[in-house]
Amino acid sequence: MIGKLKGVVDSQGEDHVILDVHGVGYLVHCSARTLQALPAAGEAASLAIETVVREDMIRLYGFRSDAERECFRMLQTVQGVGAKVALGILTVLDPPALTAAIGRGDKTALARAPGVGPRLAARLVSELKDKTPAFLPGPGEAAVPYTAAVADAPRPVADAVSALINLGYGEPQAARAVAVVAEAAGEDADTATLIRLALRELAA
Secondary structure, eight states: OOOOOEEEEEEEOOEEEEEEEEEEEEEEOHHHHHHHHHTTTTTTTEEEEEEETTEEEEEEEESSSHHHHHHHHHHTTTTTTOHHHHHHHHHHHOOHHHHHHHTTHHHHHTTTTTTHHHHHHHHHHHHHTTGGGGGGGTTTOHHHHHHHHHSSSHHHHHHHHHHHHHTTTOOHHHHHHHHHHHHHTTTTOHHHHHHHHHHHHHHO
């Protein structure tokens, strides 16, 4: 199984990239968010890979981080969500935003993804609310996957989580609070703003 590819971007299509690894071109399907984040043709790139093997095909799916790949796997445990829909959701919501939306029961945010109607959005919230601890860990659960998601987030988000941990909050608690307020505050929110809003969230 292929778990990671590191090579040079050869070309991009609407839903895939061809990654040249030592002269072999791998066709890797990606979300639009991942494709937009890739460098130009001829430049180096690295992708976490999910390999799907079926009787009639072998297909590779690529992600910017292990956290994004874990979200892709998690989404497909819900009936009615295949690889295409999962990639569509990850185009609209990155891992921190996705886990925050599920945690809040925000069906509207999920329904923004192509192929996700109100009924499927409700099913996603219902079925994944007990699985999101893989990213927002509860007592006794491993924090590594969500740590990866935080590290993949914008710098102000990661710095805000770090600051809250330094104030004595647990990493899962801090990460959950920052993920919730970051989506509402917008992409331009700085670290100080996120810390202030997260403290209010934690005190609520």
